Amino acid sequence: MSTTEQPTSETADPYFQQLFADRIGGANYGKGTAIYKFEKIKRAKRKALADHPQRELLDFGIGENDSMAAPQVRKTMEAEVNKPENRGYADNGVAEYKAAAARFMQRQFGVQLDPETQINHCIGSKPAYAMLPACFINPGDITMMTVPGYPVAGTHTQYYGGEVFKLPLLAENGFLPDLDKVPDDIYRRTKMLVLNYPNSPTGRTAPAEFFEKVVALAKEKQFIVVHDAAHIMLTFDGQPRSFLQTPGAMDVGVEVHSMSKGYDMIGWRMGWVCGHPQIVRAFADVKDNSDSGQFIATQIAAAAALDDDSIPAAINAKYRRRAEKLVAVLKDCGFQCEMPGGTYFIYTAAPKGTVDGVEFPAAEDATRHLIEQHGIVTVPWDDAGPFLRFSVTYVAADEAAEDALMEETRQRLSAAKLRF
Numbered sequence: 001m002s003t004t005e006q007p008t009s010e011t012a013d014p015y016f017q018q019l020f021a022d023r024i025g026g027a028n029y030g031k032g033t034a035i036y037k038f039e040k041i042k043r044a045k046r047k048a049l050a051d052h053p054q055r056e057l058l059d060f061g062i063g064e065n066d067s068m069a070a071p072q073v074r075k076t077m078e079a080e081v082n083k084p085e086n087r088g089y090a091d092n093g094v095a096e097y098k099a100a101a102a103r104f105m106q107r108q109f110g111v112q113l114d115p116e117t118q119i120n121h122c123i124g125s126k127p128a129y130a131m132l133p134a135c136f137i138n139p140g141d142i143t144m145m146t147v148p149g150y151p152v153a154g155t156h157t158q159y160y161g162g163e164v165f166k167l168p169l170l171a172e173n174g175f176l177p178d179l180d181k182v183p184d185d186i187y188r189r190t191k192m193l194v195l196n197y198p199n200s201p202t203g204r205t206a207p208a209e210f211f212e213k214v215v216a217l218a219k220e221k222q223f224i225v226v227h228d229a230a231h232i233m234l235t236f237d238g239q240p241r242s243f244l245q246t247p248g249a250m251d252v253g254v255e256v257h258s259m260s261k262g263y264d265m266i267g268w269r270m271g272w273v274c275g276h277p278q279i280v281r282a283f284a285d286v287k288d289n290s291d292s293g294q295f296i297a298t299q300i301a302a303a304a305a306l307d308d309d310s311i312p313a314a315i316n317a318k319y320r321r322r323a324e325k326l327v328a329v330l331k332d333c334g335f336q337c338e339m340p341g342g343t344y345f346i347y348t349a350a351p352k353g354t355v356d357g358v359e360f361p362a363a364e365d366a367t368r369h370l371i372e373q374h375g376i377v378t379v380p381w382d383d384a385g386p387f388l389r390f391s392v393t394y395v396a397a398d399e400a401a402e403d404a405l406m407e408e409t410r411q412r413l414s415a416a417k418l419r420f
């Protein structure tokens, strides 16, 4: 707006612009000009489609399961949705779901939990990360979080006046945080450590000894541990491992599970928090003051899913197969990557440029180039070195379609003449 122009009703701030809380930007809320990563990807996709309308985008950027929930789960939902007793508020959840989660934890990991006191559902695991800081964080307290990673617990820590201490996940440390490097004054203020294995986006799993070290440190330095197990049923390098299997883990923390990834139930919004009863109780108290529980029919359908181990087994087999195929293609095209220990992500060092002289100073530049010039979509991560994330959740009707997509990927990546 020029200095002579008068503000119109469209450009003038609303009277409440000054009222926004500092935690979301205060009076500057909504005025930022920074363009976020996923918006940049969207823009590059639009440009690629406009410049090459005939070329199909090979989309490895989507981080969501590509299939619907299993037919038997949808059938249970269909029946439960018509039962009048399921119509009301679910509050902190129904016993059927807690019992199914307890059976699941026992069967999969040998972890014994009292469903009454040690398990509480959540409406997907994301809101659990928004609520757990409310249980522990006062102004000035610290949450330690791994980066790159799922940021929600950190955002809410900051909303409560707390601080985030970032633990970089580096290739040279096997993508495990170096807990010995954390200064003692940080430990003194730390109340929560958030971990996530199988890790998104690095795809690495944690060895038992790492979890043992975490339990010992939590007791010594007096913080709680929140383990994000969203991708646990997508473990490829052995049996899935729960943090709660670690001796003493139940004394120091909780594990948060999700039905989204391992059960193709992303949109259903179901998960649970389990572990130390006093932490589960605090979570349930905050949750009770925040929402009124997931629809009971959904909880009962999710309980049926949890009792059927063939569901996560089939989903695991599909994403393992797809990851193996993509890793082979990427290796042939010069990427230094290996099969992830888990998750449906392949996280691999970004190319530095092309042999024709294009430079990629950051992973974001590599992503933009691959989308715009070659119609290949990835997600860049620059938090701990330049890396690209390829997700194998692309849409393909059958294995023949997967193979055709892999062949096309190989051809385009070869033509890209990348330099590493």
Ligand SMILES: Cc1ncc(COP(=O)(O)O)c(C=O)c1O
Pocket (backbone or CB within 6 Å): 063, 123, 124, 125, 126, 127, 150, 196, 200, 228, 230, 257, 258, 259, 260, 266, 270, 271
């Ligand atoms: C590492 C990780 N944790 C948690 C979530 C949240 O999953 P949901 O809220 O669907 O349970 C996601 C989703 O992308 C994730 O990648």
